[in-house]
Each structure stands twice: as C-alpha cells, then as structure tokens.
Amino acid sequence: MKQAMADAELRDRIESIQAEFPYYGYRRVHEHLEKYEGLTVNKKRIQRVMQEHGLHALVWRGFKVKTTDSEHDYAYAPNLLPGLTVDEPNQVWVADITYIRILTGFVYLAAILDLFSRRVVGWAISQRINHELCLAALLMAVKERRPPPGCIHHSDRGVQYACAEYVRFLEDHEIARSMSAQGYCYDNAFMESFYSTLKKEEVYLSEYETYEDVLASVPRFIAAVYNAKRLHSSIGYCSPDEYERLWETGELEKLGINPRLKLKGKFSN
DSSP, rough: OOOHHHHHHHHHHHHHHHOOTOOOOHHHHHHHHHHHHHOOHHHHHHHHHHHHHTTOOOOOHHHHOOOOOOOTSSSSOOOTTTOEOOOSSSSEEEEEEEEEEEETTTEEEEEEEEETTTTTEEEEEEEEEEHHHHHHHHHOOOOHHHTTOEEEEEEEEOOOHHHHHHHHHHHHHHHHEEOOOOOGGGGGGHHHHHHHHHHIIIHHHOOOOSSSHHHHHHHHHHIIIIIOOOHHHHHTBBBBHHHHHHHHTTGGGTTTOOOOOOOOOOOOO
C-alpha cells in the first residue's frame, strides 16, 4: 500500500514536470527532481514509473511521438485511414487506453469511439492494462453496435491491440484492422480529445479515492453526459447521440451540417 501510494505521488510529480518540459526523459526528470524539488529518487525507479504509466518524452521528429509499447513480436496492421472519407456510423472506430488516478495508484480505461459521431461505443475499466481490458471494451462495442463487415478498427501499435486474442476477435467479426504508422500519434487525436474532456470535466473534479469510485462514476459520465448531452463544435454543436439521430432522419444536411469527415494521416512505414 505504501509503495503504491509513493509511486502514485512520484507519477504526479513526473507528469507535472513533463507538462512544462515535454522532451524530458527519465534522466532529465531525475535531475529536475533533485535540483529544483530537493527530492532524491533512484533513476531506475523513475524509469520504471514512467514506463509503467506511459510517460514518454516527446521526440522532435516533425511532431512525431515515440511509442515504446509497440516493442513486441506480433504483426502490425497497415494504416487504412489516410484519405478516407467517413460519412456514416460504424465505418471507423478508434481505440485507445488512458489512466485514471486514484488514491493508491491508477485505474485504466479502454474506450472505443465512432469517428463519425464521436460517440463512445464501448468502454471497460480495470486495474490492469492488458488485452483483456481492451477486449472487454471491444465486446461492448460489438454487442451494442453490431458493425457491418468491413468496419475499420484503428489503434496504435500497442501489444494489447496486436496480440493474437484481440486480432482473432476482430477477424471473427469481420472488422478490418488498422494501426497508426510507427511513431505517429495523431491518428488518435479524436480519442485524445475525448480523454481530455473526460479528465477535465469529470475525473479531475471528482478526485476518486478507490477503484469502486471510478466504476461508479466514469460510465455514467460517458453515457449520460458525454454521449447524450455534451455539445461538440466539430459535429455542428450536437451531442454524439443527437448527431446520429439527425443522420438517421436525414436532417443533418438540412441543418447545414456536413456529415463527411475527410481523414488525413500517414500511411504505415
């Protein structure tokens, strides 16, 4: 318990430093903690905490971010998004994972978002960041949406999305695999936007203490607030639920809302 709380406090300090100095790796973080905060921490411990929670230094390569969770032996899928026009639901889903701070450490949220409406169609919460977490979110999305064959599932190159179990589930449901190009994070900007909203409008205001707090609050926010009520400027100041209803009734274009989203991006390398 004490170790988990100490690691959680260190993780918060590291994130605060990287918010101001996004190019700092564990060595510079170590120097900053010692010089400016008077905190003596072993470099290996800093490296471990950063690795466990995805606190990677920003690497200047034309605004590309280095990804380290892609170091595995599974095959990568090509990036199917560049140049694609999204104009209906269940055409492209994007998937990603984030953390949520609790008193003794962290809880992980995996979510799947429909690019057409920005609606979160599947999610799962766990104390472990593994492929079972991601599969639970995907299973929810498939049960709720029943996507047609060819629906694209896009993610980063993380092992959770590349492992055999996850790939088999996608293939069994005729869902096409797509992954970001190496070191290119901007395909998932829509997911990052959702996670930013979730944290600013729910997580940071709630100050969860336990895993049960997260289980009780985050799903409610996603379903009852984000999907049902929150207005998005990028979809004509509609909520995701409203946007899909207007599309179904053919009213989007009558209201002057263009339902076509042209995707940019980088092909796999």
